[in-house]
Amino acid sequence: MVITAAALAVSALPASAGAASPDGTSGNPRSVGALPQIDATARAGARAVPLSPARRRQLLDRAADAAPDTARSLGLGSHETLIPKNVVEDADGTVHTRYDRTYAGLPVLGGDLVVHQQGGSRTVTYAAQGELTLGTTTAEVPAATARKSALSKASAEGTRKADAHDAPRRVVWMMGGRPTLAWETVVTGVQQDGSPSERHVVTDAASGTVLASAEHVKSAQGNSLHGGRVTIGSTPQADGTYALIDPERGGHRTLDSSVDSRGVLFTDDDDVWGDGTPSDPQTAAVDAAYGARMTWDFFKDRFGRNGIADDGRGSTSRVHYEQSRGVPLANANWQDGCFCMSYGDGADGQHPVTSLDIAAHEMTHGVTSATAGLGDFGESPGLNEAISDMMAAAVEFYADNPHDVPDYMVAELDDLHGDGKPIRYMDRPSKAGVSAVGYAPLDYWTPEARWKEAHMVAGIGDHFFYLLAEGSGQKTINGVDYESPTYDKLPVAGIGRSDAAEVVYRALTVYMTSTTDYAGARTATLQAAADLYGSQSDAYEAVANAWAGVNVGNRFVNHIAADPLPTEPVATGQPVSRRIRASSTRPGPLTYSARKLPLGLSVDRATGLITGTPRKAGDYPSSVVVTDAAGDTRTFSFTWTALESGGHFFVNPTRYVIPQWGVAESPLVYKGKPGKAPSDLKVTVDLDHGFSNAMLIDLIAPDGTVVPVKPWGPWVLTPELHETYTVDASAVTKTGTWTLRVTDATPGLYDLDPGHLQRWSLTF
Incomplete structure (x- = not known):
């Protein structure tokens, strides 16, 4: 997440994790290995310069002296302190200072940030945003209890000979965006494969619940x-x-x-x-x-x-x-x-x-720890492993050893699983199949990536890097045949492995933080590409398209990219307001036009906002055309369904995001026969969420009366909810706008993806 404090930040597409609709081929394909074109928007002097130990110390000392003023200028609270961790200086004098954060003297896990300063202009990259306040820093759960819980958790996670020599330390857990006082216990021992184990277990200091457990010894396999x-x-x-x-x-x-x-x-x-x-x-x-x-x-x-x-x-x-x-x-x-x-x-x-790639992989873990500090939770561990794979491949090509011919395979000669195969193929990770430890690397991003094994999740980043370096399709490199598909079936043009590594390294050392996931990595690499080559360059588009190739974010076609179109069904008699969100690497405004939208809807030419009230049900073969200032166009074609809504049945099929620990509200207009609502009003709800049963659902009548629909619970893992509830609404009138309110009441210790209210209806 980047918060702009001044005008320094380069523009970057939102890091959404859905692919744009496939509708064409990429513009201006470039040959593999060609030097990226640098356009006028590239920031001159964006590349980092080597720092002498004295200069590095000088910058860190300067940052430490200014840390109190920096904290105040960023709006941090009086209990918060910034501690400089690392610094990068660009040739143009821009300084990127990475800070750890404390609260009342306690380390804040997931509270790190990077300040990008050029003269009087500044931007900030946060690992987690949100107000950092705690009611107390006094732990209700004793340290000894946390230690015992941590040892039990570590043993359950496979750590043998578990011991915790050092006492647990109090910390502030900020990984989920909500600060929680916690204990962090470091448990040492031996992993199942014989590697040393250093497992960090974080325990809620109020409830004793284990918030997280992660292995800190990073291992390759070979x-x-x-x-x-x-x-x-x-x-x-x-x-x-x-x-x-x-x-x-x-x-x-x-x-x-x-x-x-x-x-x-x-x-x-x-x-x-x-x-x-x-x-x-x-x-x-x-x-x-x-x-x-x-x-x-x-x-x-x-x-x-x-x-x-x-x-x-x-x-x-x-x-x-x-x-x-x-x-x-x-x-x-x-x-x-x-x-x-x-x-x-x-x-x-x-x-x-x-092996050389194992050595490079392992030492890159050290580089990552010294810079972004990619954490142990969510998708960050998989991204950490992927970056080590990326740099290991880059080191192999750099060394160009005839006894170890450079390739895009991980530990290809080590036969770890006894099948003579590499443990990961970067062009198509799933070729490795299910390993002896029970996982197969992923080719593409899925919402479940945050929960899966790190080396499995690394496949997403490995595949991105291969596409960025070499492009998609079939090719032979150093005698090895590769065939790299893409998620959206559209081609990707590579920029060459050296420049791909340059983009990833700058993103890692300047823009990524401890909580960066794949969507965040997309944003970071786009910022890095804009710094190095310009936001109008082929390289910038190639980065976005390589991510789209692994189902992370949107693709540029004819220099235009767009978020997935909000084309879920509409309903007759229900007002519609949906915006087409697009961008172009060419300067100037975009214009929008549409054909054969559901009868009653139209699009604003300047804003892309589709509004109106559908008048007739049916399936409409619609299309939206986006045009940039240079005259490039991109057409999105789809079938848009208008549902019948009226009489005794009224429906709103618009999809709404349920924010984490937030509220989603969806309106529905009743235009039927006036009078009182029935005592057996049927409310049908379709939604998805990691813990759907933890959603509170209320119906708000046209006069503001709140009618409870669904209470909290039961507390079971239910990823979807499809239910019809009967409520007594006889005290209110029918005519007007009804609103369904969904409140995420998931306990704060869970860091889940937002849910979605897919549709709802009333039957009178």
Whole structure:
């Protein structure tokens, strides 16, 4: 969510998650790998510049000194404090400062924000918007109770040997947009695959309910991959030996964890490491050191990033890591706590999990943690995994190692599942099928993505990146055949993998926050593309179209995009007011025209607002034409149904959003015989919501009298409600406008998608 404080923000389409109606082909297709055209709207100097440690420290110190004034200017409360976390400076002097937030000294989880400042102009990207106030910061539930609950939850989620060495800390939980005082307990142990476990469990400090539980050790999956003969960094020691410390990359260290899990530094007499076989313990160390070197160089050369945290500090790699004494780790993982990667030797202890794409994937988790801090809830974990896959592919192409031919497959040589296949295909993720851990990557976004396993949800982002880099359809790259379909069956033109990575990196480091989901990622990447290439560029349209290709947001055709048209049925005798919302990458206003709308409706040429009262029922073969100032047009054709409404039966089939913890009201006009309403008035309601039974439904009579229709409950998972209720309305008159009011009474601890009142009717 971007709140504009001044005129700096670039325009971006709303990040809705529905695809526009397919009705044509994309304009001006571009060849794969061509340099994106930069138009006049691109912000000159939008690319980030490398920061010296002194300059970075200066900017962070300046932000810290100004933090109280910044908080006040943003309208934050007196109990809120901003703490600078990271900073990005563009060539034109624009500074993007990322802040964590506290409330009365308590960390606010999901309260982070980014301030984009250019001179006197400023915009702000919030992880969560909404007033941050608490009635009290005193916990009703003791810390010991929260710790016990967290240990139980972690064990239930599969953490073995669970323990919580540190006491729970009080926090403010803001992930759902509603602040809640909570306890955060860090439970350590071992995951089911043998990886270290660091599970964060958040517990409501008033009720003791577990609000969230998420694993913080980010793991990739693989068994073995070698890069052949490679150059790695080492450092001479005083005794004449060499240590596997890379002096040119922040002193990155590679350790042997086969004896001590903390790791022992690899040393060698002749500075020739490994023999290329798993039987030599140094071979895995070579692969790990090489992966760290290539990943460091990629981020440095392409983006000017000085190490994972952009502070010049090298990380640590631990190879031959065991899940427990004598039991090999069949995985690899990144941990923020030790700023390190741990690589196992596969399930059989003979296949080190040290491939280049795994190394790059893991270290990108570190970059994400140091920047956007993509969280552990909703779609953010899947997006986190996807960005690691994107950058892993980019690193492979950057390294261009003939022993590991660059491709768009994840862990393609590791045979993790014993079927000889990669764990994810970026061109069509579902090709991987159902894995040994019970999931198949998603090709396209669905509303259920927020609830599914992170690596499964990563398929959406992987597919987007492939489409953005290479485009849709069939092609062969480095001898590998790809065939990438799109959700709306329309083609996507790629912009090349280097520029695709540039867009994603800028979006990650400048615009994404801890709560960014795929809709938010679309907005962030469009902003990044507008910065780099301009909002009128082919690259900007390609970003939108690649997202539309995975069912996130709207597609540009002939430079025009539109939200899904509100073409659900209308009803005779019921007033209609529906707006066509469209945009163009060409400057100037849009105009609208329509043909064969339901009789009685018309469209405003300047605003796209369709109004009127349908006079005749039937199916109408309608179309709406949107024209931009450059003369480009886009036609949307559809069948629009007008239902009969009158006599004893009156219906409003217009779809209304039920906001989370909000109210939806739908009017219905009665124009029949006057008199009192019956004592057995039938109210039929059709709605959808994650907890439909938690909706309160009232009928408001023409004179304002409120007639209860449905109380709260029962408390069961019911995603849809289709019911007819009988109410006594004999005390009020029939004639006039009736209103159905639906109130979302879901408890605040649930972060659900908004519901929809699909239609309702009255039978007198």
